[in-house]
Amino acid sequence: MLPLSPSTVLSSSLDTKDAESAKTIGSPESLSPDEVARDCDSHLPFEIPGAMVLSNPSISVIRQAADDIYRQINSDISYSNQFIIVSNLSQPLQELLGRDRDRNPLEVSYRLTLDTRYQQALIRIIPSKAHERVTQSFLNELILKLFEMGIRPRDYTMNAASRYHGKSCDKEADQSLTPSGNPPDDDDWPSLVLETGLSESEAQLRADAYWWFSNSDYKVNMVILFHIQRSPERRVILKLYNLRSANPRVTRGLQAEVGRTLLSDLALSQIVQTVSPTVLRPHLVAKEIIVTFGNVENAPLELEFESLMRRPPAPNTSEGNIIFTAEDLALCCRYAFPIP
Known part of the structure; x- marks a missing residue:
């Protein structure tokens, strides 16, 4: 250190x-x-x-x-x-x-x-209960959408502020989801991690996202960052980082790409750019959505079913990618805005 x-x-x-x-x-x-x-x-x-x-x-x-x-x-x-x-x-x-x-x-x-x-x-x-409610509201909506597909709570666990053991330090997420099916293990990494912070903390939140991918050996498939901006205009910026393949081949090229996407520090960028790329590698997909009072830009938000549940959708069922519409996202983020 x-x-x-x-x-x-x-x-x-x-x-x-x-x-x-x-x-x-x-x-x-x-x-x-x-x-x-x-x-x-x-x-x-x-x-x-x-x-x-x-x-x-x-x-x-x-x-x-x-x-x-x-x-x-x-x-x-x-x-x-x-x-x-x-x-x-x-x-x-x-x-x-x-x-x-x-x-x-x-x-x-x-x-x-x-x-x-x-x-x-x-x-x-954590600045206030309102900030915690943004991620909790998103999680509640996700649970409802999974239920409507026939996915029951026994099929996954919600981990809240559970601590995970990384390569050299331990870390807690604001919220996370781990699909069932793997043997119980203290190091059973979630597939989805949610982190919330003030917009001024974006660099550190991106470092958090990098930590989840790299320390889990890319068992974490998706990280969603909620940046809450309070001035000059109240808004919530959602950033989804998603490994395009649900079962990625962990290559040095993948590691380099994740580092380039999430780490803005010049020295860190120089490090990851020196790693030899691999021709066949999955990509890190980034999507940004901006929610203001009364408006949502760049909706919908789509979560890949296979990335979330670590299995393909079952045939002849309603299972499929999880879609958050503009209305869904506005409701999830409503706690970030003062009551008019």
């Missing part, structure tokens, strides 16, 4: 004695390709602009930082940071942060990416 390089102390309500543990990220560092690759593997970034950085904090310091971010996000639409990066995280705190969320140690909703090897964590604060 790359060392974090905080530069300026963040002005907040943290106690003075803890001020040295709370800082914001400064200017980018110069990284070698090998360093960037290691950082990409571990997923925890050396820089997220505006993120709060805590070093060797107590749970009270992390809780206060989470509360500060939550209050600022919900009182000031110009404030956009959702992230706390924690270094030198003690073993007891690692266990506490990853416990059952019914005993939420931070007292606000969050998602956790945890690197136990380097004792670091990335905490994403």
Whole structure:
């Protein structure tokens, strides 16, 4: 894991004695390709602009930082940071942060990416219940559409904030779906992952999408990102990243293409472009839909049945690709817009 390089102390309500543990990220560092690759593997970034950085904090310091971010996000639409990066995280705190969320140690909703090897964590604060309801509403609509095809809840599991074990760190999604049929396994990867965040967090959300594809060895077939923009106009930007083949041949060319599509960092782009392409390879398909109050651009959204359920549609049934119409998407995203 790359060392974090905080530069300026963040002005907040943290106690003075803890001020040295709370800082914001400064200017980018110069990284070698090998360093960037290691950082990409571990997923925890050396820089997220505006993120709060805590070093060797107590749970009270992390809780206060989470509360500060939550209050600022919900009182000031110009404030956009959702992230706390924690270094030198003690073993007891690692266990506490990853416990059952019914005993939420931070007292606000969050998602956790945890690197136990380097004792670091990335905490994403969920701005409000409305943001969680966007992904939950989408998931509810998906369940209904599957039911109408004859697909019952026994045929899949909904994983909510379940933690998945990657190559060097653990991560939680906002929501995910895993089709049944495989033997139960703690590392039974979902086929579909949903992530929601503020539009200013797009780069990190794309890094999250890359993590799901690469760390699952491309067992994750689809990732949908919901970017909620609050200013100058309220809107939700949906981005679907879908492996065109439900059972992709995992080639270096596929890995390179996924990296090029999802990672904007120049050094990372240089790395994936140096990988030799393979002639026969599946592609990563990207689709963007913009939902505003009263309008939906670029609908419908189509999810491939085989990618979702990891099997072809059964013949002589109503099984097939799942279609979200403009009306469906408007209803799913309604919680992101203030009541007029």
